[in-house]
Amino acid sequence: MRFVRYRVIRDPGAGDIGRLDLRSLPRLGLQFDQGPDGRGGSILPLDSLPGVDDDSDRSRALDDGDLAAYLAADADLVAVRAGLERLPDASPSRLPAASVRLLAPVHRPGKIVCVGYNYRDHASEHDRASKQARPEPDRPLLFAKWANAVVGDGDPVIHPDVTHALDLEAELAVVIGARARRVPESLALAHVAGWTAVNDVTARDLQGMDPALRPGEHGDGQWVRAKSSDTFLPMGPAMVTLDEMPDVSNLAIRSWRTPVDGDPLQMQDGRSGNLIFDVPRLIAFVSSSVTLEPGDIIATGTPSGVGVFRDPPMFLAPGDVVSVEVSGIGRLDNPVVAADGSVPRGSPAAAILMSAQ
Numbered sequence: 175m176r177f178v179r180y181r182v183i184r185d186p187g188a189g190d191i192g193r194l195d196l197r198s199l200p201r202l203g204l205q206f207d208q209g210p211d212g213r214g215g216s217i218l219p220l221d222s223l224p225g226v227d228d229d230s231d232r233s234r235a236l237d238d239g240d241l242a243a244y245l246a247a248d249a250d251l252v253a254v255r256a257g258l259e260r261l262p263d264a265s266p267s268r269l270p271a272a273s274v275r276l277l278a279p280v281h282r283p284g285k286i287v288c289v290g291y292n293y294r295d296h297a298s299e300h301d302r303a304s305k306q307a308r309p310e311p312d313r314p315l316l317f318a319k320w321a322n323a324v325v326g327d328g329d330p331v332i333h334p335d336v337t338h339a340l341d342l343e344a345e346l347a348v349v350i351g352a353r354a355r356r357v358p359e360s361l362a363l364a365h366v367a368g369w370t371a372v373n374d375v376t377a378r379d380l381q382g383m384d385p386a387l388r389p390g391e392h393g394d395g396q397w398v399r400a401k402s403s404d405t406f407l408p409m410g411p412a413m414v415t416l417d418e419m420p421d422v423s424n425l426a427i428r429s430w431r432t433p434v435d436g437d438p439l440q441m442q443d444g445r446s447g448n449l450i451f452d453v454p455r456l457i458a459f460v461s462s463s464v465t466l467e468p469g470d471i472i473a474t475g476t477p478s479g480v481g482v483f484r485d486p487p488m489f490l491a492p493g494d495v496v497s498v499e500v501s502g503i504g505r506l507d508n509p510v511v512a513a514d515g516s517v518p519r520g521s522p523a524a525a526i527l528m529s530a531q
Contacts, residue, residue, distance in 0.1 A: 212504015242469020292475025444477020
């Protein structure tokens, strides 16, 4: 199943990123017949399934459009599966995808746990840039992002005034479905609700990466501000459940930058098989000390090709569009805007923003 969070748009003719009806509340739904980019097809509102809202906690989660709360109330998605079986004909209830706008599937995760240097090729490009070879780590390098960073497909990524080195990171992300505390690797996947795609946007100069620093500059000495600024985690376009996508060991993970004055440039082209620590190992490691709850996110790391390690380094600017894609899940396209929300007229970012007004 493909779970989505969505809002109705005023003008269905405006396309997938259309004009939002601000009176409509975020809703949860299931997506069918989507394209390879995770868009299109139709949306079945979750509350149209028989019996899915019989429980007060499930009903409240549906009213709030809160996937994390729904997973807490129906961790194994038993009510959803039963409702699909009981629904004689879903077609009258389905909405054309052009009549809604997809939002981040989990809009306020309790925890966003990220993993640094978890792809062998990404770790190698860091070693080359720093001219220092490091041994392969024996445990994951963890850091956190905050929920204020979460946005959806088509939403602006804000380029803060405090950075001149904004970068992208395409990643496969895990959505936790059941509470996980001290979980062994052999049982880890039983605690996964599904998968989504994220873009771990990063201010490399604030992070303190040498290739991003101007003479006399130094970073913050830690990663929080560099990683958790507003809008720094585009997520979506859907959460794909584990039963539909049981094997994530060889997914394509790609990213692009479409600059103000040029054609799209592919930045990353990796495979999840290049992970140093796979998903069961990550869940076991994190849950050994941090209890994971339904709706929590684990961003598993990014492959090589990020902008900071290019020669010369290549960073995002207002007017650009930044895109990431994970095969089987879909694609995110986000316009990059200045701190005041402005973009150059006629830029790729302006085209997306115009369609969303």
